[in-house]
Amino acid sequence: xxxxxxxxxxxxxxxxxxxxxxxxxxxxxxxxxxxxxxxxxxxxxxxxxxxxxxxxxxxxxxxxxxxxxxxxxxxxxxxxxxxxxxxxxxxxxxxxxxxxxxxxxxxxxxxxxxxxxxxxxxxxxxxxxxxxxxxxxxxxxxxxxxxxxxxxxxxxxxxxxxxxxxxxxxxxxxxxxxxxxxxxxxxxxxxxxxxxxxxxxxxxxxxxxxxxxxxxxxxxxxxxxxxxxxxxxxxxxxxxxxxxxxxxxxxxxxxxxxxxxxxxxxxxxxxxxxxxxxxxxxxxxxxxxxxxxxxxxxxxxxxxxxxxxxxxxxxxxxxxxxxxxxxxxxxxxxxxxxxxxxxxxxxxxxxxxxxxxxxxxxxxxxxxxxxxxxxxxxxxxxxxxxxxxxxxxxxxxxxxxxxxxxxxxxxxxxxxxxxxxxxxxxxxxxxxxxx
Amino acid sequence: xxxxxxxxxxxxxxxxxxxxxxxxxxxxxxxxxxxxxxxxxxxxxxxxxxxxxxxxxxxxxxxxxxxxxxxxxxxxxxxxxxxxxxxxxxxxxxxxxxxxxxxxxxxxxxxxxxxxxxxxxxxxxxxxxxxxxxxxxxxxxxxxxxxxxxxxxxxxxxxxxxxxxxxxxxxxxxxxxxxxxxxxxxxxxxxxxxxxxxxxxxxxxxxxxxxxxxxxxxxxxxxxxxxxxxxxxxxxxxxxxxxxxxxxxxxxxxxxxxxxxxxxxxxxxxxxxxxxxxxxxxxxxxxxxxxxxxxxxxxxxxxxx
Numbered sequence: 001x002x003x004x005x006x007x008x009x010x011x012x013x014x015x016x017x018x019x020x021x022x023x024x025x026x027x028x029x030x031x032x033x034x035x036x037x038x039x040x041x042x043x044x045x046x047x048x049x050x051x052x053x054x055x056x057x058x059x060x061x062x063x064x065x066x067x068x069x070x071x072x073x074x075x076x077x078x079x080x081x082x083x084x085x086x087x088x089x090x091x092x093x094x095x096x097x098x099x100x101x102x103x104x105x106x107x108x109x110x111x112x113x114x115x116x117x118x119x120x121x122x123x124x125x126x127x128x129x130x131x132x133x134x135x136x137x138x139x140x141x142x143x144x145x146x147x148x149x150x151x152x153x154x155x156x157x158x159x160x161x162x163x164x165x166x167x168x169x170x171x172x173x174x175x176x177x178x179x180x181x182x183x184x185x186x187x188x189x190x191x192x193x194x195x196x197x198x199x200x201x202x203x204x205x206x207x208x209x210x211x212x213x214x215x216x217x218x219x220x221x222x223x224x225x226x227x228x229x230x231x232x233x234x235x236x237x238x239x240x241x242x243x244x245x246x247x248x249x250x251x252x253x254x255x256x257x258x259x260x261x262x263x264x265x266x267x268x269x270x271x272x273x274x275x276x277x278x279x280x281x282x283x284x285x286x287x288x289x290x291x292x293x294x295x296x297x298x299x300x301x302x303x304x305x306x307x308x309x310x311x312x313x314x315x316x317x318x319x320x321x322x323x324x325x326x327x328x329x330x331x332x333x334x335x336x337x338x339x340x341x342x343x344x345x346x347x348x349x350x351x352x353x354x355x356x357x358x359x360x361x362x363x364x365x366x367x368x369x370x371x372x373x374x375x376x377x378x379x380x381x382x383x384x385x386x387x388x389x390x391x392x393x394x395x396x397x398x399x400x401x402x403x404x405x406x407x408x409x410x411x412x413x414x415x416x417x418x419x420x421x422x423x424x425x426x427x428x429x430x431x432x433x434x435x
Numbered sequence: 436x437x438x439x440x441x442x443x444x445x446x447x448x449x450x451x452x453x454x455x456x457x458x459x460x461x462x463x464x465x466x467x468x469x470x471x472x473x474x475x476x477x478x479x480x481x482x483x484x485x486x487x488x489x490x491x492x493x494x495x496x497x498x499x500x501x502x503x504x505x506x507x508x509x510x511x512x513x514x515x516x517x518x519x520x521x522x523x524x525x526x527x528x529x530x531x532x533x534x535x536x537x538x539x540x541x542x543x544x545x546x547x548x549x550x551x552x553x554x555x556x557x558x559x560x561x562x563x564x565x566x567x568x569x570x571x572x573x574x575x576x577x578x579x580x581x582x583x584x585x586x587x588x589x590x591x592x593x594x595x596x597x598x599x600x601x602x603x604x605x606x607x608x609x610x611x612x613x614x615x616x617x618x619x620x621x622x623x624x625x626x627x628x629x630x631x632x633x634x635x636x637x638x639x640x641x642x643x644x645x646x647x648x649x650x651x652x653x654x655x656x657x658x659x660x661x662x663x664x665x666x667x668x669x670x671x672x673x674x675x676x677x678x679x680x681x682x683x684x685x686x687x688x689x690x691x692x693x694x695x696x697x698x699x700x701x702x703x704x705x706x707x708x709x710x711x712x713x714x715x716x717x718x719x720x721x722x723x724x725x726x727x728x729x730x731x732x733x734x735x736x737x738x739x740x
Contacts (some may be wrong), residue, residue: 277533
């Protein structure tokens with residue numbers, strides 16, 4: 001037994017000495033748990049700041065009430081103005097809000113028309129223009145809009161009933177009926193008749209009330225005219241949305257493994273043999289870089305073509321622009337792999353750090369779930385990841401079918417990240433523990 | 436000719452080479468003998484241009500060796516201490532890869548690859564993956580990969596580490612053949628037997644300094660005695676080893692003791708003692724002193740300390 005215990009102690013001593021194993025065992029799970037916890041549970045659960053362009057053309061207090069309720073919902077970032085071409089802040093109108101969604105600056109637009117009541121026999125009517133490139137996010141957003149509107153029903157119901165009565169009995173008879181009904185209700189329920197006849201004038205703010213347990217009857221009271229503005233021609237929305245994120249994650253793993261092959265070559269003496277040939281250090285680095293970029297491009301193209309074959313993803317209509325964003329993504333991912341090779345000292349170290357960083361980047365970059373599901377401070381870090389900008393670029397190209405000008409910011413940011421990371425890597429390589 | 440002029444190379448924690456100067460003639464088989472950590476590999480890394488000296492200069496065939504002088508490397512073959520090959524591809528593929536960096540025409544490279552595979556006795560197994568080779572076969576391929584561009588200078592950094600005696604002999608034969616064909620070979624080792632067998636000139640290096648240089652004959656002449664006493668190891672000699680300490684310093688080799696006699700001790704006294712201990716004369720012979728004895732004489736330590 002003593003020997004077994006000694007062997008157990010030996011195992012622990014070796015385990016503790018292996019910092020990578022230690023990190024993978026404890027730090028990676030903690031980080032991923034924290035990210036998932038922030039998304040799916042805990043105090044900051046739910047989405048944060050989904051961008052919703054908002055136009056209120058109505059002067060009705062109910063419209064104001066909906067606007068205020070949405071304004072205080074953390075899940076939604078209500079955008080009422082935008083910067084026009086002359087960079088002057090302008091209020092959205094119906095047209096500009098739709099354009100804003102079409103170009104991807106907001107996930108949806110909610111228009112409350114001036115005739116919120118007039119052209120409907122019963123209930124409210126609003127217009128909802130959306131871009132379902134992120135399906136989960138859009139479902140959440142629709143739910144939030146509906147919930148907010150239903151929360152106003154308690155106050156709205158008497159007013160709508162009176163309108164219906166006046167419509168069928170005529171203004172005079174209907175008005176008389178309404179007043180008598182109000183007196184009757186007032187008598188039995190001890191409620192001020194003004195509250196029944198003129199609810200708009202009263203303090204009826206009760207937007208915190210949820211409507212989850214309201215009967216379906218009320219569903220007819222609100223009409224949301226939905227219009228999908230983008231991606232109508234996408235044949236397989238789910239696959240189109242998700243293939244980019246997963247492809248990027250695997251690309252990062254591939255390229256990290258490939259870049260860190262430098263360690264194996266160094267350990268075996270191959271690097272020394274190469275440097276004893278008419279080959280310089282910088283040529284070795286460039287060869288690794290070019291190989292990895294080309295491998296990355298081939299891998300991503302392969303995955304998208306598999307996506308086309310298996311899931312009918314529309315890869316080819318905008319293939320050139322897809323290729324551009326793929327190339328930029330591969331360059332950035334390669335830079336990431338080379339940075340790991342520059343900073344780590346062994347394959348094991350690089351593998352450990354690589355796993356940690358890739359899984360973290362994938363989760364916060366939007367490969368696994370929408371970025372908007374994360375707390376706002378994490379959303380800030382999302383925009384520092386290669387995955388975020390690559391996925392955004394893929395969606396722009398595949399979903400929105402945009403041209404080169406629209407993906408230039410993505411390409412620029414990816415190449416900028418690559419350049420920055422490469423400078424840091426070259427400085428580190430010059431310190432010389434790899435060569 | 437290789438000229439090493441006042442080379443100093445330091446690393447953060449150690450001065451690896453300290454003002455070293457050597458001249459190595461063309462077509463020679465030059466040995467750099469020293470214990471582990473003496474500075475042999477640093478010297479090799481400077482000679483191939485992998486490292487830059489802090490002071491001094493290296494001239495190979497009249498050209499200055501620097502990390503930037505890539506052209507000079509076309510005339511240098513390097514056999515690393517490790518087996519610097521790709522394990523997951525065949526011997527032929529390895530040679531095609533490493534040969535491709537020297538601007539050799541495809542058909543000529545193909546001929547060279549066949550030549551080298553034949554020279555190291557691996558032609559029949561050229562299509563097998565390297566990972567299926569024995570240690571000795573890998574070592575031979577390691578040399579073949581350094582000869583594809585037919586270099587004038589071949590730098591071998593302990594090329595027989597971990598090799599069985601049979602493969603070691605095969606490697607020695609190969610290197611001696613290359614030397615006889617006109618290649619200049621620089622060979623580092625901490626095995627004095629290798630240096631004695633192969634090298635026509637030897638520099639002994641210790642703690643970054645050359646402590647002796649010359650032919651084997653010139654080096655052993657530095658010892659204050661002409662002959663060492665070799666005592667074959669057996670039960671009796673091992674038992675009485677310490678009884679012979681009065682006659683000199685005893686070096687422990689694999690199969691024998693080497694007695695480095697103290698000055699002024701007459702051999703007759705030694706043989707009387709042997710007889711008295713009951714050690715047969717057949718266990719004792721007189722021999723030329725070894726480089727091990729010289730190293731001990733110069734440093735107070737053995738090569739394997």
